[in-house]
Amino acid sequence: MTSNTSGSGLDVGIDAVGVRFASPAGPMETLDAFSLEVPAGSFTVVIGPNGCGKSTLLRLVAGLLDPTVGAVRIGGTAPRAGDGRVGIAFQQPRLVPWRSVLDNVALPLELTGAAADERARRATEALERVGLGGVAHLRPRELSGGMAQRAGLARALVTEPPVLLLDEPFSALDALTRETFDAELQRLWLDRPRTVILVTHSVSEAVALADRVVVMTPRPGRVARVVAVDLPRPRPADLTGNARAAEIAAEVRSALASGRAIELRPWLQAEVLA
Amino acid sequence: MRRVAASLASFGAFLLAWKVVTVVGGLPVYILPAPEVVAERALRAIGSGVLWEHTAVTLLEIVLGFTVGAILAVLTGIALGKSLLVERVLSPYIVAAQAVPILALAPLLDIWFGGGLLARVAICALIVFFPIAIATMVGIRAADPLLDEMLRSLGAGPAQRTRLLEVPSALPVIFGGLRVGVTLAVIGAVVAEWAGAGSGLGILINIANQGLFDTPLMFVALAALAIIGLAFHGLVVVAERRLVSQ
Numbered sequence: 001m002t003s004n005t006s007g008s009g010l011d012v013g014i015d016a017v018g019v020r021f022a023s024p025a026g027p028m029e030t031l032d033a034f035s036l037e038v039p040a041g042s043f044t045v046v047i048g049p050n051g052c053g054k055s056t057l058l059r060l061v062a063g064l065l066d067p068t069v070g071a072v073r074i075g076g077t078a079p080r081a082g083d084g085r086v087g088i089a090f091q092q093p094r095l096v097p098w099r100s101v102l103d104n105v106a107l108p109l110e111l112t113g114a115a116a117d118e119r120a121r122r123a124t125e126a127l128e129r130v131g132l133g134g135v136a137h138l139r140p141r142e143l144s145g146g147m148a149q150r151a152g153l154a155r156a157l158v159t160e161p162p163v164l165l166l167d168e169p170f171s172a173l174d175a176l177t178r179e180t181f182d183a184e185l186q187r188l189w190l191d192r193p194r195t196v197i198l199v200t201h202s203v204s205e206a207v208a209l210a211d212r213v214v215v216m217t218p219r220p221g222r223v224a225r226v227v228a229v230d231l232p233r234p235r236p237a238d239l240t241g242n243a244r245a246a247e248i249a250a251e252v253r254s255a256l257a258s259g260r261a262i263e264l265r266p267w268l269q270a271e272v273l274a
Numbered sequence: 275m276r277r278v279a280a281s282l283a284s285f286g287a288f289l290l291a292w293k294v295v296t297v298v299g300g301l302p303v304y305i306l307p308a309p310e311v312v313a314e315r316a317l318r319a320i321g322s323g324v325l326w327e328h329t330a331v332t333l334l335e336i337v338l339g340f341t342v343g344a345i346l347a348v349l350t351g352i353a354l355g356k357s358l359l360v361e362r363v364l365s366p367y368i369v370a371a372q373a374v375p376i377l378a379l380a381p382l383l384d385i386w387f388g389g390g391l392l393a394r395v396a397i398c399a400l401i402v403f404f405p406i407a408i409a410t411m412v413g414i415r416a417a418d419p420l421l422d423e424m425l426r427s428l429g430a431g432p433a434q435r436t437r438l439l440e441v442p443s444a445l446p447v448i449f450g451g452l453r454v455g456v457t458l459a460v461i462g463a464v465v466a467e468w469a470g471a472g473s474g475l476g477i478l479i480n481i482a483n484q485g486l487f488d489t490p491l492m493f494v495a496l497a498a499l500a501i502i503g504l505a506f507h508g509l510v511v512v513a514e515r516r517l518v519s520q
Binding site: 062080090108139 | 423428
């Protein structure tokens with residue numbers, strides 16, 4: 001069975017959260033009555049169509065954004081950006097171009113005032129864990145897209161945060177590279193369990209990595225369904241031919257489709273009545 | 275090597291064209307002295323110590339005026355770039371100060387700042403200020419919002435984001451402003467001297483032009499100003515190459 005329930009990390013709670021923005025087209029709702037409990041040490045994958053508020057969800061948990069209504073908790077208290085409980089890897093690697101790879105990875109430690117030798121030691125270790133041991137001295141522009149993403153992941157891991165947020169970190173990579181990365185991500189998590197919330201578009205990635213897949217509706221995002229993934233770990237990178245994985249993927253796809261149908265219905269009615 | 279050769283060739287062509295104009299145009303020395311006349315006058319001015327006496331004064335004004343003006347401009351530019359409120363409040367005054375001709379302001383500033391070196395540094399700093407402040411503001415605003423969000427997610431405050439992201443990413447643009455500013459500093463020093471100084475290359479121009487009718491000496495002073503401008507511009511470029519990575 002899974003080794004993740006006994007892991008470390010902090011639980012993340014999202015209670016009836018709504019997020020509204022003022023936009024040129026009027027107020028825009030990205031999340032509505034969104035509730036989710038993420039147990040400590042679990043691997044949760046959030047999947048949903050474009051613009052459903054997946055990234056907004058991560059920004060809430062990272063403390064970069066306050067909910068318009070509702071509450072977000074990490075281990076019982078509201079998150080605050082930079083409180084050290086969350087590491088985040090973005091869709092784009094977001095490396096500072098004039099810093100070396102090592103100095104980029106050490107940046108979170110620099111901001112907490114760690115001594116230079118400790119920063120170098122821990123950043124080197126984080127780079128080695130993501131397989132980037134030899135490129136510490138290079139500039140980000142000298143890295144391939146995949147290496148840059150690994151460096152972004154190393155930066156998120158360098159403080160050993162109890163909660164790791166991943167915002168489609170491998171979406172720009174080709175399918176083969178992505179499978180390798182998913183397998184490595186699983187290994188990193190099995191080595192040092194922590195609470196992970198990963199946002200993705202990819203059903204196969206969700207099934208390969210998640211304890212639970214949270215399927216979201218289109219905007220304003222709500223939870224359409226939570227699908228448990230009861231496949232044993234470590235899972236192979238490629239799950240094609242696995243009957244149980246195929247069943248789960250089908251369930252996720254149907255939840256995505258029904259979410260879309262819910263959203264389309266009022267629009268269809270309006271169209272028919274007009 | 276080829277670049278040095280090209281520079282020398284272009285300078286030679288410039289001197290030749292100058293000489294041709296004086297010969298073909300049959301211009302008298304008090305209108306346009308030939309290059310060798312100016313060179314001979316320069317050697318005499320150097321030999322008598324007159325040139326260095328005035329150059330030293332102007333150099334000091336430029337260095338102090340540019341340094342003071344550039345530091346104030348970068349600090350102001352950061353404030354303008356980070357806060358729309360600061361920009362709304364300050365920019366009308368900054369633009370107005372720039373729009374008023376420095377030639378008209380200089381005598382006033384000369385009185386306000388007591389007429390000495392301080393007054394000349396203030397005038398020089400004022401003319402240097404505008405392009406550097408505006409360049410800094412534009413550069414600060416152009417910082418990558420994705421990197422800014424990344425830093426905020428790590429808990430970086432406004433001052434840390436300025437130090438770690440905004441200033442480094444604005445550096446190429448700030449150096450653009452510094453290049454413009456350093457050449458304006460030369461103009462500022464001369465204008466400041468004209469507003470009421472006893473020595474300096476601006477004063478030497480006046481003495482040569484209006485007092486002695488020594489047009490070759492005026493050209494020597496002009497050439498000295500041009501060389502100073504080129505040298506300081508070169509120093510800024512060297513600093514830029516060192517500080518701006520890539």
